[in-house]
Amino acid sequence: MNDxxxxxxxxYDGLTPLDFVGPFEVxxxxxxxxxxxxxxxxxxxxxxxxxxxxxxxxxxxxxxxADVLVVxxxxxxxxxxxxxxxxxxxxxxxxxARFVASxxxxxxxxxxxxxxxxEDATTHWAAKPLLEQWGAKPVDARIVERGNVxxxxxxxAGIDMALLLAARxxxxxxxxxxxxxxxxxxxxxxxxxxxAKAGTEIMRLARDLTG
Numbered sequence: 001m002n003d004x005x006x007x008x009x010x011x012y013d014g015l016t017p018l019d020f021v022g023p024f025e026v027x028x029x030x031x032x033x034x035x036x037x038x039x040x041x042x043x044x045x046x047x048x049x050x051x052x053x054x055x056x057x058x059x060x061x062x063x064x065x066a067d068v069l070v071v072x073x074x075x076x077x078x079x080x081x082x083x084x085x086x087x088x089x090x091x092x093x094x095x096x097a098r099f100v101a102s103x104x105x106x107x108x109x110x111x112x113x114x115x116x117x118x119e120d121a122t123t124h125w126a127a128k129p130l131l132e133q134w135g136a137k138p139v140d141a142r143i144v145e146r147g148n149v150x151x152x153x154x155x156x157a158g159i160d161m162a163l164l165l166a167a168r169x170x171x172x173x174x175x176x177x178x179x180x181x182x183x184x185x186x187x188x189x190x191x192x193x194x195x196a197k198a199g200t201e202i203m204r205l206a207r208d209l210t211g
Contacts, residue, residue, distance in 0.1 A: 014076020026162035073104030081112035103158035
């Protein structure tokens with residue numbers, strides 16, 4: 001187990017809330033975890049198309065190191081992957097971190113920072129062509145672990161990834177205890193959570209949904 005484990009979560013305008021909240025719920029329960037929520041600017045961040053507001057504890061310019069860096073996704077990632085300040089900061093923090101993790105299109109920010117070039121990685125199914133533009137090798141997987149870099153597929157996959165990361169940090173039993181504590185025992189009413197299972201009509205509807 002690790003005392004004083006610093007975990008930094010990047011948030012930004014256009015974030016998908018569950019990309020952040022799911023992994024935060026898991027990783028903040030690690031023994032000794034110290035969490036910081038950072039954004040390009042300290043203060044309120046509008047997420048989910050303006051339907052929800054989060055508050056950043058710090059500006060990224062005030063953070064120069066972390067044991068764990070977590071980069072959630074959302075529509076705003078398509079802008080931040082080209083933001084020189086954000087990608088430079090991500091690259092700098094990642095160089096010193098024990099672990100780096102992305103959820104959904106957060107991988108596009110890692111790609112923009114040059115962290116996925118030549119590496120297998122995953123992201124939301126609709127964003128794989130964008131990920132490939134950064135030199136990554138998109139794969140059909142819910143979680144991809146390559147060295148100390150973890151990428152997770154769309155939204156809900158962040159919880160699974162965070163549990164695997166928790167196991168790498170603190171051991172399987174601690175991760176299992178966190179899973180039990182949050183009663184993460186998914187039993188969805190439909191078996192339609194991937195393009196391979198959805199079918200053409202559901203895929204069309206999914207593409208029409210906002211966010």
